[in-house]
Amino acid sequence: AQRVTQPEKLLSVFKGAPVELKCNYSYSGSPELFWYVQYSRQRLQLLLRHISRESIKGFTADLNKGETSFHLKKPFAQEEDSAMYYCALKSSRGSTLGRLYFGRGTQLTVWP
């Protein structure tokens, strides 16, 4: 069965410090992984997809199939990065095709 684990419920860093939000997954197949972000009083929105290998707002995430991880990283955190971050796995096969499975989320706080 698919599962997404975000071990940290809360994460605090100071502005300018590096930040890493951890995500591990369990999926028998080729996963599609995403990071979603929810800023205060805003709707959930897509931040990154592993397929595109892009950097958005300074964030990157690399899929490591050996470690079944998809950690989100940013070298220098900014105050505006404070938000709830969700790692999600999209099922790419069978009866669960297209469904997103979310981790519990990590609340990131960046202190000035």
Place this chain on the structure above:
Amino acid sequence: SAVISQKPSRDICQRGTSLTIQCQVDSQVTMMFWYRQQPGQSLTLIATANQGSEATYESGFVIDKFPISRPNLTFSTLTVSNMSPEDSSIYLCSVEVVVGQGSFFGQGTRLTVV
């Protein structure tokens, strides 16, 4: 991209009553998804709504409790039936316009059952 409008944005309901949540998308999409986010918890998929067929429910969710309609490619409704305080949650609809591009979410419906 897609713009998703959900109504109502919030409601306070009496136990035993039902609430229907509407989700309108500005483009035609094949699959629409309904999620629940209970207080302090992550998003849990309730069901997948495909136009022209019955919704597919995840384990722990049943049609009698959460009936779904999908009359066309831009609209869906989720009804929370015979509500109890345990149904107090945020309910969200979601679509994926282009496969692999990621999903778009409505702003959510914050439901409180008293």
